[in-house]
Amino acid sequence: MTRPFGERLRAAMAQRGQLCVGIDPHPFLLDEWNEPATAEGARSFGLQVVEAVGSAGTVGVVKPQVAFFERYGSAGFRALEDVLDAARDARLIVIADAKRGDIGTTMDAYASTWLDADSPLRADAVTIAAYQGLGAASGTLRLARETGNGVFVLAATSNSEAKTTQTAVIAHGPNHGMTVAAGIVRDVRDDNTASGETDLGSVGVVLGATLDLGDFGVETADLTTTPILAPGFGAQGALYGDIRRLYGDASGSVLVAVSRSVLMAGPDRIVTSIRNHAAEVAECLA
Amino acid sequence: MTRPFGERLRAAMAQRGQLCVGIDPHPFLLDEWNEPATAEGARSFGLQVVEAVGSAGTVGVVKPQVAFFERYGSAGFRALEDVLDAARDARLIVIADAKRGDIGTTMDAYASTWLDADSPLRADAVTIAAYQGLGAASGTLRLARETGNGVFVLAATSNSEAKTTQTAVIAHGPNHGMTVAAGIVRDVRDDNTASGETDLGSVGVVLGATLDLGDFGVETADLTTTPILAPGFGAQGALYGDIRRLYGDASGSVLVAVSRSVLMAGPDRIVTSIRNHAAEVAECLA
Numbered sequence: 106m107t108r109p110f111g112e113r114l115r116a117a118m119a120q121r122g123q124l125c126v127g128i129d130p131h132p133f134l135l136d137e138w139n140e141p142a143t144a145e146g147a148r149s150f151g152l153q154v155v156e157a158v159g160s161a162g163t164v165g166v167v168k169p170q171v172a173f174f175e176r177y178g179s180a181g182f183r184a185l186e187d188v189l190d191a192a193r194d195a196r197l198i199v200i201a202d203a204k205r206g207d208i209g210t211t212m213d214a215y216a217s218t219w220l221d222a223d224s225p226l227r228a229d230a231v232t233i234a235a236y237q238g239l240g241a242a243s244g245t246l247r248l249a250r251e252t253g254n255g256v257f258v259l260a261a262t263s264n265s266e267a268k269t270t271q272t273a274v275i276a277h278g279p280n281h282g283m284t285v286a287a288g289i290v291r292d293v294r295d296d297n298t299a300s301g302e303t304d305l306g307s308v309g310v311v312l313g314a315t316l317d318l319g320d321f322g323v324e325t326a327d328l329t330t331t332p333i334l335a336p337g338f339g340a341q342g343a344l345y346g347d348i349r350r351l352y353g354d355a356s357g358s359v360l361v362a363v364s365r366s367v368l369m370a371g372p373d374r375i376v377t378s379i380r381n382h383a384a385e386v387a388e389c390l391a
Numbered sequence: 392m393t394r395p396f397g398e399r400l401r402a403a404m405a406q407r408g409q410l411c412v413g414i415d416p417h418p419f420l421l422d423e424w425n426e427p428a429t430a431e432g433a434r435s436f437g438l439q440v441v442e443a444v445g446s447a448g449t450v451g452v453v454k455p456q457v458a459f460f461e462r463y464g465s466a467g468f469r470a471l472e473d474v475l476d477a478a479r480d481a482r483l484i485v486i487a488d489a490k491r492g493d494i495g496t497t498m499d500a501y502a503s504t505w506l507d508a509d510s511p512l513r514a515d516a517v518t519i520a521a522y523q524g525l526g527a528a529s530g531t532l533r534l535a536r537e538t539g540n541g542v543f544v545l546a547a548t549s550n551s552e553a554k555t556t557q558t559a560v561i562a563h564g565p566n567h568g569m570t571v572a573a574g575i576v577r578d579v580r581d582d583n584t585a586s587g588e589t590d591l592g593s594v595g596v597v598l599g600a601t602l603d604l605g606d607f608g609v610e611t612a613d614l615t616t617t618p619i620l621a622p623g624f625g626a627q628g629a630l631y632g633d634i635r636r637l638y639g640d641a642s643g644s645v646l647v648a649v650s651r652s653v654l655m656a657g658p659d660r661i662v663t664s665i666r667n668h669a670a671e672v673a674e675c676l677a
Contacts, residue, residue: 131496172493172500178511179468186465204493206520207458208550210417214458225464234492236520236545240552259522264494266526273559273571285559285571 107253110230111297111305114255114332117165117198118360123390124383125200125334127364128154128169128188134368144177148184152191154368157375159195163383167192168334168362169228171203186225200257200334200360201228208241216245220254230255232311232334236270239292246308250300255307255332258293261286261321263313263337272321287322294331305358306330314343314351314361328355335359339366345382345389361386393539396516397583397591400541400618403451403484404646409676410669411486411620413650414440414455414474420654430463434470438477440654443661445481449669453478454620454648455514457489472511486620486646487514490545494527502531506540516541518597518620522556525578532594536586541593541618544579547572547607549599549623558607573608580617591644592616600629600637600647614641621645625652631668631675647672 107113130140130147138153140146151169158164169192174185192199205215218224219231230249235242235258242258249256261271271286280288290310297306309332312318316337318325333352337343338361343351345361352359363382370378393399416426416433424439426432437455444450455478460471478485491501504510505517516535521528521544528544535542547557557572566574576596583592595618598604602623604611619638623629624647629637631647638645649668656664 129497131500170497172491172497172504175512176500176504176510178504179465179472180511182465182468204491205458206492206522207490208548208552211415211456211458214417214462218458218462218464224462225466226461234520234522236492236522236553236556237548237550238552238555238557240555241550262494262523264523264527266494266524267522269524269526269561269564269566269574270522270556270559270571271524272563273556273561275555275559276570277558278555280555284562285556288555 110255110307111302115305121165122387123361124164124386125166125360125362129364130173144180144184151188155191160376161379166198168200168202199228200230202232204232204234206234208237213244216248220252232257234259257309257334260289260310261312263315284322313337325353325355333359336362339363345385396541396593397588401591407451408673410450410672411452411646411648415650416459430466430470437474441477446662447665452484454486454488485514486516488518490518490520492520494523499530502534518543520545543595543620546575546596547598549601570608599623611639611641619645622648625649631671
């Protein structure tokens with residue numbers, strides 16, 4: 106029986122800190138790494154990043170960006186399967202950044218893809234988007250808990266265009282009067298509480314580090330037991346020194362996601378770059 | 392130079408009507424079809440549906456549901472590539488029902504995957520979700536127009552859990568005071584208008600047939616030049632006889648999506664089932 110995701114994530118953060126290294130075989134990064142912009146290039150890049158994270162020894166979580174593998178069709182997914190295998194062998198926690206979203210049995214199929222033990226694309230957690238309502242993902246949350254895996258639900262994302270939807274005010278139902286983002290944060294927290302997870306829950310939220318969460322009506326004090334996946338550091342402009350100011354009491358539950366600013370170091374300097382970033386994050390959270 | 396998607400869709404609807412047949416290799420349908428719940432089963436099922444649509448001769452658009460292929464990992468995507476190839480050979484318009492959504496260059500990678508002429512997963516259009524704001528998909532809309540392909544943006548979906556997000560009231564920006572769904576409908580319409588497409592635009596919206604669109608503040612009179620992908624018929628409860636009441640002046644731009652209720656007919660009766668459904672839709676829209 107696998108331990109719950111929240112428990113595994115807490116242990117990984119306690120042991121190796123709160124940095125999460127992205128595996129984003131973006132064409133411009135493949136070029137920096139002297140890899141071709143092909144499935145084979147994405148595979149080679151991904152395997153090298155996994156190896157570097159293992160060598161660095163100070164990071165326990167990686168986050169492959171599915172879009173950059175999907176771009177190469179079935180061959181790209183074959184590459185992603187190899188990268189997922191390697192990350193599992195390296196005993197890393199893997200968050201598949203897929204941002205899937207749908208309804209009913211279609212959403213359940215996505216959940217199975219990314220969370221079921223028999224799936225070639227299984228990860229420890231998957232990111233989802235709930236434009237169709239978090240209720241449509243109830244089967245996904247349930248499957249995550251049953252399999253000892255996790256889900257991160259987009260709440261307040263790091264891009265400026267997101268504000269229109271995410272700060273819109275809910276007009277119906279129990280979260281009436283809250284923003285869309287705050288409603289998701291509350292529902293996720295309640296789902297963790299209902300599941301009886303008292304330390305860190307298995308369902309988290311995505312809360313970008315480039316934002317004033319107050320604009321979204323999100324109270325970080327409510328989030329001490331909810332894992333927070335936090336993009337927006339590095340290339341997008343947020344600084345590690347701001348983590349405590351941004352996430353307050355919830356800072357201990359934040360996974361600090363970084364991709365480009367680490368990956369830009371290239372294959373020869375990436376281990377050092379990972380160690381430096383991890384050390385800086387640890388210092389800011391000490 | 393490929394003609395714009397809106398123009399191609401208009402021609403297909405004029406010639407073959409407004410039914411769109413889903414290709415959903417759901418495990419329970421694979422079982423009905425005596426196919427295994429594997430990538431090979433999904434491939435065989437998908438190829439048979441494409442062939443049946445071709446034989447029926449009264450449907451011009453198919454919509455593979457990506458989740459049910461993705462479930463089998465890279466092998467599932469290989470199966471989907473074969474189904475997409477077959478649909479292209481049969482000169483059908485293909486809408487990849489992927490509901491992708493992300494930001495920046497990540498979203499651009501999804502757009503490339505589903506719309507670029509050199510991608511193994513290319514289709515004529517892709518469905519997207521804009522939880523992170525429609526602005527984050529501007530590159531996707533641009534690529535669709537450049538490639539002569541299309542996009543359908545989720546606006547008001549057919550599931551009950553969706554209302555929380557989709558009827559939330561926008562508090563910032565030019566669509567202030569509108570619902571999230573109505574804001575997307577307006578932005579899509581304006582994008583079509585700005586592109587100079589005067590009949591049917593190349594960017595459409597998803598508006599479920601199970602809804603009272605008035606609850607979402609969506610005015611169908613604004614939608615006469617916006618393609619509407621309409622799920623919710625058949626298994627989800629909407630009736631073809633309701634199309635005119637639901638979509639009013641925009642009824643001529645509606646693609647009537649149906650999956651389970653046609654696919655349930657099984658391999659021996661599916662051609663007849665497609666013809667019957669297409670005839671009923673045509674009669675309701677005559």
